[in-house]
Amino acid sequence: MSPKEEIVASRKQQIMNSAAILFASQGYYKTTTALVAEAVGVTQPYVFHFFKTKEQLYLAVLDHAFQRMQDAFARVEAPPEQLSEKLGEAFNDLLATHKNEILLLMQSFTTPEPGVREFTKERFSLIHDRIKERFEKAGVPNASHEASMFISCGLIITLSEVLEMPKLSPWCGLD
Amino acid sequence: MSPKEEIVASRKQQIMNSAAILFASQGYYKTTTALVAEAVGVTQPYVFHFFKTKEQLYLAVLDHAFQRMQDAFARVEAPPEQLSEKLGEAFNDLLATHKNEILLLMQSFTTPEPGVREFTKERFSLIHDRIKERFEKAGVPNASHEASMFISCGLIITLSEVLEMPKLSPWCGLD
DNA sequence: CTTCATTTATTTATCAATAAATAAAACATG
DNA sequence: CATGTTTTATTTATTGATAAATAAATGAAG
Numbered sequence: 358m359s360p361k362e363e364i365v366a367s368r369k370q371q372i373m374n375s376a377a378i379l380f381a382s383q384g385y386y387k388t389t390t391a392l393v394a395e396a397v398g399v400t401q402p403y404v405f406h407f408f409k410t411k412e413q414l415y416l417a418v419l420d421h422a423f424q425r426m427q428d429a430f431a432r433v434e435a436p437p438e439q440l441s442e443k444l445g446e447a448f449n450d451l452l453a454t455h456k457n458e459i460l461l462l463m464q465s466f467t468t469p470e471p472g473v474r475e476f477t478k479e480r481f482s483l484i485h486d487r488i489k490e491r492f493e494k495a496g497v498p499n500a501s502h503e504a505s506m507f508i509s510c511g512l513i514i515t516l517s518e519v520l521e522m523p524k525l526s527p528w529c530g531l532d
Numbered sequence: 533m534s535p536k537e538e539i540v541a542s543r544k545q546q547i548m549n550s551a552a553i554l555f556a557s558q559g560y561y562k563t564t565t566a567l568v569a570e571a572v573g574v575t576q577p578y579v580f581h582f583f584k585t586k587e588q589l590y591l592a593v594l595d596h597a598f599q600r601m602q603d604a605f606a607r608v609e610a611p612p613e614q615l616s617e618k619l620g621e622a623f624n625d626l627l628a629t630h631k632n633e634i635l636l637l638m639q640s641f642t643t644p645e646p647g648v649r650e651f652t653k654e655r656f657s658l659i660h661d662r663i664k665e666r667f668e669k670a671g672v673p674n675a676s677h678e679a680s681m682f683i684s685c686g687l688i689i690t691l692s693e694v695l696e697m698p699k700l701s702p703w704c705g706l707d
Numbered sequence: 708c709t710t711c712a713t714t715t716a717t718t719t720a721t722c723a724a725t726a727a728a729t730a731a732a733a734c735a736t737g
Numbered sequence: 738c739a740t741g742t743t744t745t746a747t748t749t750a751t752t753g754a755t756a757a758a759t760a761a762a763t764g765a766a767g
Contacts, residue, residue, distance in 0.1 A: 368742090384644045386561035389726060400744055405728065466694050467642040469559045478695040485700060505702045509688035513680055516687065519641050520653040525660060527680045543716085564752065575718055580754065 369407045371397045377418045381457040385415055385468045412472055419465055419473070422458035423480045426451060430487060437495035441507065444488070448511060456518070463515035484508070544582045546572045552593045556636040560590055560643045587647055594640055594648075597633035598655045601626060605662060612670035616682065619663065623686060631693070638690035659683070 375396035379388040390411055391401040408414035429451050435443035452459050465477045485504050492500035510527060517525035550571035554563040565586055569576040583589035604626050610618035627634050640652045660679050667675035685702060692700035 382644070384561075384642060387644050390728090391726075401726090402728075402730095402745090403743060406743080411727070464642050466691055467559065467639050469557070469562050474695070478697060481691070481695060481700070482697060485697075501699060502702055505688055505700055508691075508700070509684040509702065512687040512691065513684035516641055516656070516683075520649070520656060522653060522657060522660075524676060525656070525680055525683070527677055527684065565754090566752075576752090577719085577754075577756095578717060581717080586753065 368397075368399070372399070372404060372407060372414070373418050373421065376414055377422070377457045377461060380415060380418060381461040381464070384464070385470065385473070390414075412470060415468075415470075415473065416476055418458075419462060419476065419480075422455070422462045423484070425455060425458060426462065427484065427487065430484075430491070433491075437497070440491060440495045440497070441503070444491070444507065445510070448514075452514070452518075459511075460515055460518060463511055464519070481508075543572075543574070547574070547579060547582060547589070548593050548596065551589055552597070552632045552636060555590060555593060556632040556639070559639070560645065560648070565589075587645055590643075590645075590648065591651055593633075594637060594651065594655075597630070597637045598659070600630060600633060601637065602659065602662065605659075605666070608666075612672070615666060615670045615672070616678070619666070619682060620685070623689075627689070627693075634686075635690055635693060638686055639694070656683075 372393060376388070376393045379392055379396065383392075390404045393414070394401040394404050404414065408417060429447045430444060433440075433443050433447050448459075462477075462480075465473065466481065468474070468477070485501075485508060488504040488507055489500045492503045497503050514526055517523060547568060551563070551568045554567055554571065558567075565579045566576040568589070569579050579589065583592060604622045605619060608615075608618050608622050623634075637652075637655075640648065641656065643649070643652070660676075660683060663679040663682055664675045667678045672678050689701055692698060
């Protein structure tokens, strides 16, 4: 990558980073391309130099977030009886290091843009399948059910973060 | 209620009904006041005769949905060891009879309008407290944790409905 | 009962603001 | 100068909201 390309890549990445923060906290519709541009220190039309449409920008950010999550889970190694716990830890680490992305993807299913729906559905399906596989290979009896419960845990944690209600978090009095 | 008031009330209710359907399936921002009006067969400005702002309409619908849910849970009576199951049944019944409202309120925490956030937070807090109380009175050890898990179950069911992914539902292979 | 007045229900017309997207110009730099 | 980067200027569409007008119903008075 030549130095020139580095700058371009960094601009694009800057835009995606700012977009991730804004989309996560304000959602798809309240996040205007002008706000994203302003956060980066660039003019609004310039955003369209990197992303053909606002939706493309959103999908790019979402894709990145899903990818990071998949990788994090794939990196987990644990004996069968600790698998669930270790996957949970991986999720928590991600929540600590990339909160924006996690909140974004756990909320994305709410964005009623058809393109977003389709993409989100596909990715959630993938995540579920992968987690299920992990449980299956660990010999857990009802792997699909277990995978669903794991994801539902992610959802309630997201809810507790979004509403700033620690008491909603399932590890509230424990851990 | 005089016949005149009945007609007014029915108009208002019609608007709230149509709004519930639209808000649930298209979210807050894609649901325009014009769409709501059209669904009822009324002009767009007339909606503002009943609700001062679009947000007020949304909150009214949301309030109605939360109320119905609270009532449904309050009506549940069960021995301690069946409480969780019976509450779950109540939720499922509601999902069958008032799917729109359930989807709406389980997604509402995603709407970044400050007024909506506050309202949603307050109501989710109430729901959690009530469920927790029920578990406490039933002598369940970790009532708060149990209440959170119950709500998280509602969330994943909603996700599975919104994305039309039955395999995500925790009762997928069972029940 | 009929005529006039008053309220209630509803529409037409329109505003002001916002936001996504396009095109073309300017700027920089190797 | 030539290529890639960034801005200025502008368009077009949408949407929430307001104000004023119309129509229909109700009620009171002669």
